[in-house]
Amino acid sequence: MEERLPDAGPKAPGTKEKTEEPIARFLVSSSPHVHEGIRIRSVMGLVIVALLPASVFSIYLFGLPALFTILVSVASAAGFEWLWQKVVRRPGTAGDLSAVLTGLLLALNLPAGSPWWLILVGNLFAIVVAKQLYGGIGYNIFNPALVGRVVLLVAFPVHMTSRWISPSAWGMDAVTTATPLGRAREALLATGSVDAALTRNEAIDLLIGNRAGSLGEVSVILLLIGGIFLLAKRVITWHAPVAFIGSVWAMAGIFHLANPARFADPSFHVLTGGLFLGAFFMATDYVTTPLAPAGKIVFGIGCGVVTVVIRLFGSYPEGVSFGILLMNAFTPLIDRAFKPAVFGARRAKTA
Amino acid sequence: MVAAIIALSALALVASFGLAMVARAFAVPVDPKVEEIEGALPGANCGGCGLPGCSELARRIAEGRADVDACPVGGESVARSISRIMGVAFAGGGARKTALVFCAGDDETARRRFYYNGVKDCASAALLFGGDKLCGYGCLGLGTCAGVCPFGAIEMSALGLPVIDPSKCTACNKCVLACPKKIIKLVPVSRRVHILCSSHDKGAKVRKACSVGCIACTKCVKEAPEGAIAMQDNLAVASGVPEIPDSVAAVCPMNTIRVVDLGISAPADAAGAAAEGAAS
Amino acid sequence: MKSGTFFGGVHPRYEKDLAGGRPIETMPLPARLVVPFAQNLGAAPKPVVKKGDEVKRGQLIAEPQGFVSVPLHAPTSGVVQAIDVFPHPVGADLPAVVIVPDGKDEWAPGLNVERDAGDLGADALRGVIRDAGLVGMGGAAFPTHVKLSPPKDKPIDVLVLNGAECEPYLTADHRLMAERPAEIVEGASWFAKALGVENVIVAVEKNKPDAIAAMRPAAEARGYAVRALDVVYPQGAERQLIFALTGRRVPAGGLPMDVGVLVQNVGTCYAAFEAVRRNRPLTERVVCVTGRGVANPKNVLARIGTTFGDAIAFCGGLREDAGKIIGGGPMMGVAQYSLDAPVTKGTSGIVVLTRREAVQYAGDPCIRCGRCLRACPMLLNPSVLSVYAERLRFDETAAHHVLDCIECGCCAYVCPSRRPMVHHFRRAKAEIRKKQARAV
């Protein structure tokens, strides 16, 4: 814990004495006087570590363009945060790694080989507009990385939705292709039905990530490993991810049963798109999701429902980002609805 | 996308329509005087009158449950227009006041007895042994007063003392109530000489804690005209009448007594302001 | 829900090894004793001595003011040097009487005599306990005789001896249980008699196996049960302890007697033994002087009024890097600015932390990680409470039950933003109480 307080202690300016011996010797604060040692930085660090397997795999899959995307995104996020704090002269949260995490998450939401300016614009919106203009960490309402992504999606749809590189190590023979969700959508538009049957091989491909997509959404298994790591470290709780994924599966399943020709298999919906990335790493973001367990479940279900509705009926093939962002807006409301009950039944006020 | 925007706008339209209906259904008949009075009040909702907002005060004034000059912020002109609305005579109030901090113990002059680490708020700091200043009466310097001032009249100096801008201060009394050490008081802006200390400790103790505290040497009492300054429990206190002449500041060995510019710099102006106060 | 424990809580670094193995040492009389009048919850007793008076050990020096108040006794024989304001370990500067010991340590007449006490009835016992100046010695310092006088409609059927000592670092109760089990249990039996209670449970955290082993035969000889509790903070907090032992929930805003339970600290039981059987008022207590900032951590039997400075000097003095002096434990104790603060009846320990060990609160914004929600044993939402308190919206904190906060500190202990949570809540409570007082 190298950043612990230096021996000089905090400054009590009146004590920088001229001649007499200092009067203030001891630190005085309210109890408790000891701390577990955790910092914002350590929490953010754990999330970044949990994202590493998926990030590294994306580099393996998409090659240098993926590495480029990640590096530029992380650097620009950290840069914007630093710049902002310089400009408004607000000390404090720089160095808490939250901007690095935002940059990484945004990178994982971008197609490999995104041009540098696209990444910069995305991070500008994520860090400055979605986070700092709301007051910085702790005060933002919307998930910064997702705001960045959605801004890009709306402003530069071509770059965001049709320039997918198909996986091939080191990206040497990159060809433009479509994501599985995109393909399903095109098929639906062209023929009026999706080829719904998810073959065993396709399912395995989706699981390990052998498919086109944005960097972080490709490998379900590695994302799951990261998620389980965070659960084990008690950085996140299971409520939101389970509710999210479960409700996507259930919703898609109902539609599939109703009309298998038009609506794809629920497993297809669960395994495609950014669902795992969203469920484990963005629907669990501290600042923008509800605090109480019950609230987290409601939040997850809401995300799932919106995701499926957009995927099936909306004009975008993917709905995870919209789902989470929409539910972010409801977070304060959900928080108010689910107050934990105090230990011990409330007694009628007699005094 | 377009469909979504249309749908959302439609929703907003329906909602606002609904709200309007509700507002109408639940509207309460208001005394027209209340609205008029509310219009005359400053509308800052500062709470200085002790009520939650200007409309509440307006209602009380209209019902005769509060005086026409109950708004401490509005001053005379507001009081006069309200008295016109109410149709009562208004006698005219006292001189304009401003808040002043009765402590000069900043980071260079006052010593601290421990390293405080906690909520950056004076009232919270005061929960721990009354604060970290060695002087138990002094300003804690965390700016609670600046935080509660609805008019932005208080700024913390670099050395950790609040500086009140008399031109912005409306004497709303909020800082006076918020200060846990009770060292902010309202004083007439016409008064020039102030004793900037609140410590009732004995001289020796004061000297140890602060280089600008009142040590109760009584030099000022002797220098000032009869009755202008009295010693109260080891502290020199100005009575207000007669005024303390500027010359008294010079005799204070601790530089506790100072000529403070409250916006009325020359004595002639002060006389003018006083006259104006008397005329109304 | 595991049995034998409660919701929430944390697992701090206990650091009990620092002083845990050290037998209780009796501290020699210091050069002066500073005895504050306010040593019990409720009204402080009023002085009956003045400067220059000679006093004997156990002589009354301040008489109680009302029912919720206890008398105060001279901790040794000597001369009253002054009555003045001193730093008090509760976190304020309060009046105290300064006694210069004459070194003879003579008891006042009639005191310090063995008595059988078998024929004392419930009322007589309560009287003896009150006259001895007994208060809860775990830290809260609530007058013991008041606890022993429950209203008729709140019968007590369980007496709990609190030996959990869940505060990190502290080992005073631990040593007392290991060394004086028979006396503790006998003291408890007087409480049981005063209350007419049969069911007595001795509760000890599992991390004190020697204390459990010592208490077991003594307790079982009287038919009392010894329960080994899971090691989780705040296991020793009354509500959590009662829930863990009996499954009963003290209602929010209520007292243990609302569910028929009375909790007494083991130190108080020992003091009751001394009062009833030896006719000795409360003039000394076991204090655990510990922490990495003291040269030689010890458990000492010290007179009430011994200054922290004297007690620490007896334990080898401060180390170079001592940064924080705490009266009580590091989770709920009060930081002291001066070594002149004295040991009072409620001082279970003096913990000296190094600058490095002491937490530095930062007050960064809440990142809503929810860790405090999971830690809070009262199931409050400390995050929301702290945000409202920070914005001075105290009515909202009341609506979110800040008054039910037991100030255990679990929330602040786990907060990655290092928010001074308990400080916020103490402020909010103070404001709410002020407002309530005005309303009445």
Ligand code: SF4
């Ligand atoms: S809110 Fe109060 S009771 Fe809950 S953990 Fe914090 S200090 Fe303990």
Ligand code: SF4
């Ligand atoms: S532990 Fe701290 S940062 Fe986390 S929710 Fe609680 S107050 Fe907020």
